[in-house]
Amino acid sequence: MENNTQELATVDQAVELGLLPEEFELIKEILGRTPNFTETSIYSVMWSEHCSYKNSIKWLKTLPKDGPHMLVKAGEENAGLVDIGEGMGCVFKIESHNHPSAIEPYQGAATGVGGINRDIFTMGARPIAQLNSLRFGEIDKDKTKWLVKGVVKGIGDYGNSFGVPIIGGEVFFDKCYNTNPLVNAFSAGILEGEMISATSSGPGNPVYIVGSATGKDGIAGAAFASKDITEESADDLPSVQVGDPFQEKLLLEATLELGKTDAVVGMQDMGAAGITCSSCEMSAAGGVGMDIDLSKVPTRQKNMKDWEILLSESQERMLVVIEKGKEKIVEDIFEKWDLHAEEIGVVTEGGTINYFMHGEKVASVPAESLVLGGGAPVYDREYSEPAYYQEFKKFDINSIEEPADLKEVAVSLLKNPNIASKRWVYEQYDSMVGTRTMTTNSPSDAGIANIKDTNRALAMTVDCNSRYVNADPEIGTQIAVSEAARNIVVSGGIPSAVTNCLNFGNPYNPECYWQFVGAIKGMSAACLKFGTPVTGGNVSFYNQTVMDGKEEPVFPTPTIGMIGVVEDKSKIMTLDFKSKGDLIFILGDSHDDISSSEYLVSYHGVNESPAPFFDLEKEFALQEIMKGLIDKQLVNAAHDCADGGLFITLMEMAMYNNLGFDIVTDAEIREDAFLFGEAQSRIVVGVNEDQEDDFIDFMFEQGVNYTLLGHVTKGKVCVDDDQFGFVNELKDIYDNALGQKLS
Numbered sequence: 246m247e248n249n250t251q252e253l254a255t256v257d258q259a260v261e262l263g264l265l266p267e268e269f270e271l272i273k274e275i276l277g278r279t280p281n282f283t284e285t286s287i288y289s290v291m292w293s294e295h296c297s298y299k300n301s302i303k304w305l306k307t308l309p310k311d312g313p314h315m316l317v318k319a320g321e322e323n324a325g326l327v328d329i330g331e332g333m334g335c336v337f338k339i340e341s342h343n344h345p346s347a348i349e350p351y352q353g354a355a356t357g358v359g360g361i362n363r364d365i366f367t368m369g370a371r372p373i374a375q376l377n378s379l380r381f382g383e384i385d386k387d388k389t390k391w392l393v394k395g396v397v398k399g400i401g402d403y404g405n406s407f408g409v410p411i412i413g414g415e416v417f418f419d420k421c422y423n424t425n426p427l428v429n430a431f432s433a434g435i436l437e438g439e440m441i442s443a444t445s446s447g448p449g450n451p452v453y454i455v456g457s458a459t460g461k462d463g464i465a466g467a468a469f470a471s472k473d474i475t476e477e478s479a480d481d482l483p484s485v486q487v488g489d490p491f492q493e494k495l496l497l498e499a500t501l502e503l504g505k506t507d508a509v510v511g512m513q514d515m516g517a518a519g520i521t522c523s524s525c526e527m528s529a530a531g532g533v534g535m536d537i538d539l540s541k542v543p544t545r546q547k548n549m550k551d552w553e554i555l556l557s558e559s560q561e562r563m564l565v566v567i568e569k570g571k572e573k574i575v576e577d578i579f580e581k582w583d584l585h586a587e588e589i590g591v592v593t594e595g596g597t598i599n600y601f602m603h604g605e606k607v608a609s610v611p612a613e614s615l616v617l618g619g620g621a622p623v624y625d626r627e628y629s630e631p632a633y634y635q636e637f638k639k640f641d642i643n644s645i646e647e648p649a650d651l652k653e654v655a656v657s658l659l660k661n662p663n664i665a666s667k668r669w670v671y672e673q674y675d676s677m678v679g680t681r682t683m684t685t686n687s688p689s690d691a692g693i694a695n696i697k698d699t700n701r702a703l704a705m706t707v708d709c710n711s712r713y714v715n716a717d718p719e720i721g722t723q724i725a726v727s728e729a730a731r732n733i734v735v736s737g738g739i740p741s742a743v744t745n746c747l748n749f750g751n752p753y754n755p756e757c758y759w760q761f762v763g764a765i766k767g768m769s770a771a772c773l774k775f776g777t778p779v780t781g782g783n784v785s786f787y788n789q790t791v792m793d794g795k796e797e798p799v800f801p802t803p804t805i806g807m808i809g810v811v812e813d814k815s816k817i818m819t820l821d822f823k824s825k826g827d828l829i830f831i832l833g834d835s836h837d838d839i840s841s842s843e844y845l846v847s848y849h850g851v852n853e854s855p856a857p858f859f860d861l862e863k864e865f866a867l868q869e870i871m872k873g874l875i876d877k878q879l880v881n882a883a884h885d886c887a888d889g890g891l892f893i894t895l896m897e898m899a900m901y902n903n904l905g906f907d908i909v910t911d912a913e914i915r916e917d918a919f920l921f922g923e924a925q926s927r928i929v930v931g932v933n934e935d936q937e938d939d940f941i942d943f944m945f946e947q948g949v950n951y952t953l954l955g956h957v958t959k960g961k962v963c964v965d966d967d968q969f970g971f972v973n974e975l976k977d978i979y980d981n982a983l984g985q986k987l988s
Contacts, residue, residue: 251281251607258282262289268622275614283552283600283608290518290556291525291615292622294786299622300752301784304765312778314741316440320617323364323443323514325780326436327742329810331699334440336370337433339378339707339746339806341785346428350395354428355403356488359560361430362409363514366497367563369441369504370434374694375404377414377430378707378746378804379670382423384662384986389418392426393987400430401673406490407497411674413692414707418662421799424790429746429783431707431806435696441504443513445527445535445566445592450510452535452590454520455579456496457561460545462487464556492561492584499582500563506578508571515562521555523564524590524598528612529619534597537590539607551602566592626752628759633853637716640854642839647917652969654848654921655892659975660982661847664889669984687819688901689736690885693811702811704738710888711800716841717856718763719770722803724856724925726771727864728887729807734868735883735928737818737875738809740775743768745782745805750789750798760801768803774865777807818875820884821901822931827881827957830940831891833867833927834950835911837918843889844921858924863949867926870947874930879940882931890921892964894929895954899962900976907963908955920964931957 259269262285272280272288280288294300310318316334317326324338342357358375365372377400382389404411409432445452503509511531513523520537528535539554549557567575572588579586593599600608614620648654658664691704708729714721730740745768750757772779789798811817822829839845840854874880886894895906910919918924932940944951955963962969969975 251283253279254282254285259285259289262286263293264289268292271622275611275620281608283555284610286552286556287521287608287610288615290521294752294784295517296522297617297621298784300624300626300786301761302617302623303625304762305784307765308769308779309772310778312742312776315778315780317780319779319781323367325742325744326368326440327780327808329696329703330701333696334436335433335703335808336365336368336436337431337744337806337808338364338781339429339431339744339804340783341746341748342428342430343425343748343785343788346396347425350392351399352487354396354399356560357428357430358400358403359488359490359493360514360516361432362407362493363516365432365434366500367441367443367512367514368436369438369501370436371501372409372432372434374692374703374705375409375411375430375432376692376705376707376806377411378427378709379414379416380422380427380711380799380802381418382426383420384418386423389423390987396426396428397670397673403488403490405675407494412694413705416667416670417711419800425788425799427748427788427799427802429707429748429804431744433694433703433705433808438505441509441512443527444511444530445533446510446531447568448533448592448594450569450592451567451572451588452537452592453565453567453575453586454542454589455499455563455565455575455586456584457489457492457559458543458545458585459554459557459562460559461549461553461557462559464553464558488560495582495584496561496563499579499584503575503578506574508567508574510566510568512563512565515564517558519555519557519559520564525612525615527564527566528596528598529616532596534593534595534612535590536593536599536601538601540603541587541589543585543587551600551607555600626758627755628762629755630759631756637853638855640840642837642915642918645839645845645849645851647915651916651920651964652967654844654917655969656978657848658843658889658893658921659896659979661843662983662986663843664893665982666980667983668980669987687821689817689819690732691736691738691809693736693817700814702814702817704733704736704809704811705807706732707804707806708732709802709804711802712841712846713856714764714803715800716854718760718801719767720856720859722764722767723771723861724859725803725805726768726775726777727861727925728885729805730775730777731868731885731928733807733809734871735818735885737816738811739872740777740807740809743772743777743779743805743807745779745803747782747784748788748799748802748804749786751796752786754796754798757798764801764803771861774861816875816878818880818883820898821882822898822904822957823881823902824933825904825957825959826934828932828934828937829906829908829954829956830930830932830951831886831927831954832870832930832949832951833863835914835919835927836922836924837915838924839918839922842921842923844917857922860926864926866949867928870949871928874943877943879936879943880930880932884929886927886929888923890923891929892920896975896979898929898931899972900979903960903972903976905958905961905972906955907958907961910965911952
């Protein structure tokens, strides 16, 4: 190997870049020499947790990856790909942009949206829908309001300008997220032709960088995302990328046009670690190398150093390997869209990547040594059960006095920011752009996107109650998967596959890692039960703050993104009550259970309790029955019973058409538990009086409990003959509470 003229790196420099001293020694073994600064910088980003999953890969490998619809398994490409029928596939993925959003919420969130969409269209699919899952600290804090406003505006501005609708999501507030918000972005696209692989091959084939010019924004962003957020993190502002949705829109169209030609060998988005990651991962996947001339990369600033160009995470860029002799095809397409398309290198034999700058070799690294499953280190972290876990289990519902005024409880929940309408958020998003959204005029538990020229639609959702996961990581994550599946099923879909965004604290903390391991075990069990394999996703550790020398992790938050297929668009099920006089039934069992409920936490101030009642077998049986009810068209409304319990479920069904309800509680169950407890595996349905007999005949044969609660009214809300008010009055509280808090 040729000698490098650059100065050799020191162990102190390696540690400053985020490597461990023993990792620096391993690099020296791999190279057979001491690396220079540029090479050490390359390893620092590629061996960061964000890129290598070195602290999580052992457990990620245990997740189920096989399913009847799988076309691309986890880790094989930029995103998951499943068969949705009619000769089409769905490409989908969820990723985090937590750390950038914590210090620069607008650009952090915006570039998260841009990055996840590039993962979709890099594979040749056109994005058709987006979701997001957002977690913030206490809503009354000025910093929280600043973060919420910046994140929501960043998501809205980028998504609206890019032209892909945001059709659903979730927002949650808790003090554990005060310093470190979570911003998880999901995108799904339709693939109608051949998939574009992120694999390089064919020595002699030219390598192009396409899209925007490269700047100094986002340098070392992958390493930044792999360390704690502290009060000094604002000093890392250069680590936050800057997005341009209009450039991304051009890049989308140019990429899809290029994908229809026979010129592309392989293509990868430049996300974390920029040129470094795309060149190394594409080469390692194909067992080849590359020679890259960094001085040919179009730059936004003059005199950028080689390592700055390599590590930049400037947005809206791709690395493309083209079949030799077809260079003009790519150049003409990108010139048409007024985007850069510069030939910066060539594919080589041997698996080594050589980076040059003005004729000088500045780095030479074996691609395989840098990637997941290759030479990147894999750690088996210790984990131990935290003391709080057993303490939470000691909670006794009898220690909570039942309130005399349940109407007061109901109103307090309706204005609770974790339950109240997220209208203030979603009104900043364009849900109609692209004309595919099918749940704008009548809501469903899942977002529904039309698959044009077919009788099918895509159902999608993001779900996780992180309070449940904190109380019991294994059960809480089973609930997250189950609720995602339940949301798709009650909307008329069949769950297909999962992508996940695993947001946890410091993996070196044994108690945080215990939460991570439990969540993986719970996810595996639930995904196997529902036949929804995990297609990939994102691990985000170090979500916490360090203050006064003490680490405070966020709630463990394994966000589940799930897609399903609606096979008959005429049978999409919505959640809104349809007519006065319709009967209201609840499917599933009610319990004397208020554990981890919003009611227990926000009304009684009790934070220590186990996860709510959950039985995976009963959940599965309930969902199978729900599929039958929708297929036979025996119900006209369906909504899962989740945050806030039965009362909130009924209110959400009533408010859309300004209808009310008159119900009777179960005398054998505490009234507060019946109305506000969050025991799982329950669905509320509306049944037209004319179909009552057919509904009961069907349910009688199923082996799942069902109970007549009451009926739909013209506008009054009554519980056990006690009038709680009029729907329009309660709806006004529900609709405006969040906006009033954020003003």
